[in-house]
Amino acid sequence: MAPHVQTQPKKRLIGAAILREDRKKEDISKKMPRGLKMAAQPRTRKREKRKIISDDELCLAALRKPGVKGVRIVSPSDVVTAAWVRLKCQFGCDGYGQYLVCPPYSPTPDEMRRVLDSYERAILVHFEPTAAVKKVVASLEREIFLRGAWKALGLGAGPCYFCRRCPVEEGRCRHAERARPSMEACGIDVFTTARKAGFPIEVVRTRRQCPNYYGLVLID
Numbered sequence: 001m002a003p004h005v006q007t008q009p010k011k012r013l014i015g016a017a018i019l020r021e022d023r024k025k026e027d028i029s030k031k032m033p034r035g036l037k038m039a040a041q042p043r044t045r046k047r048e049k050r051k052i053i054s055d056d057e058l059c060l061a062a063l064r065k066p067g068v069k070g071v072r073i074v075s076p077s078d079v080v081t082a083a084w085v086r087l088k089c090q091f092g093c094d095g096y097g098q099y100l101v102c103p104p105y106s107p108t109p110d111e112m113r114r115v116l117d118s119y120e121r122a123i124l125v126h127f128e129p130t131a132a133v134k135k136v137v138a139s140l141e142r143e144i145f146l147r148g149a150w151k152a153l154g155l156g157a158g159p160c161y162f163c164r165r166c167p168v169e170e171g172r173c174r175h176a177e178r179a180r181p182s183m184e185a186c187g188i189d190v191f192t193t194a195r196k197a198g199f200p201i202e203v204v205r206t207r208r209q210c211p212n213y214y215g216l217v218l219i220d
C-alpha cells in the first residue's frame with residue numbers, strides 16, 4: 001500500500017514540474033519581441049545545416065595543412081570588399097592582366113560582394129610567409145567539398161605561379177582544379193578583413209619584415 005501511496009503524488013509532482021516548465025517557456029516567449037521570435041527559427045535551421053561539417057572539424061582540417069599558422073571561422077558579412085582594391089591591382093601589381101585569376105579576369109568587388117552574401121560561413125586562414133597559399137587553399141577547398149559542403153570555394157593570395165606563362169589570350173586556365181584567385185584580386189580588403197578577425201597584418205616596409213599571408217575558404 002505504501003509504495004502505491006507514494007507513486008501518486010510523485011506523478012503529480014512530475015506533471016506539475018512539466019507544467020511549470022511549459023509556463024516558463026510561454027513566459028519567455030511572451031517577453032521576446034516579435035522580431036526576435038521570428039529570427040529564432042532560421043538560427044535553428046542554420047545550426048542544423050552546419051552539422052554537415054562542424055566549426056571544429058573545419059579548423060582541424062585547415063590546421064593540418066602545411067604552412068598554416070592559425071584559423072578563424074568568420075561570417076562572410078565580415079569579409080570586407082571595396083572598390084579601391086582593384087585599382088591597387090591595376091596600378092601597382094605586375095600580375096594585372098597577366099593571369100586568368102587576376103583582374104580584369106577575376107570577379108569585380110561588386111560581383112564578389114554578391115558571392116559573399118550567398119554564404120553563411122567561411123574560414124580565414126593565416127599562413128607562414130613561405131607557405132604555398134594557393135595550393136593549400138585549393139586542397140582545403142577540395143577536402144571540405146568532399147566532406148559534403150558543396151559550395152566550398154577557396155581564395156588565395158598573390159598572382160598565379162602554376163604555369164611559366166599564363167595563356168590569357170586563350171581565356172582558358174590549364175589548371176582549373178587548383179588555380180584560385182587571390183582575395184585581393186576579387187576586391188577583398190585583406191587588411192581590414194584580417195584585423196576584424198583579430199589577425200595581425202601590417203604594410204611591409206622592408207625586406208627584413210615578415211609578411212602575413214591569408215587565404216579564405218567560403219563554406220556554406
Ligand code: SF4
Pocket residue numbers: 099100101160161162163164165166167172173174175176179
Ligand atoms: S594555372 Fe596557369 S593558366 Fe591557370 S591562371 Fe594560373 S598561370 Fe594561368
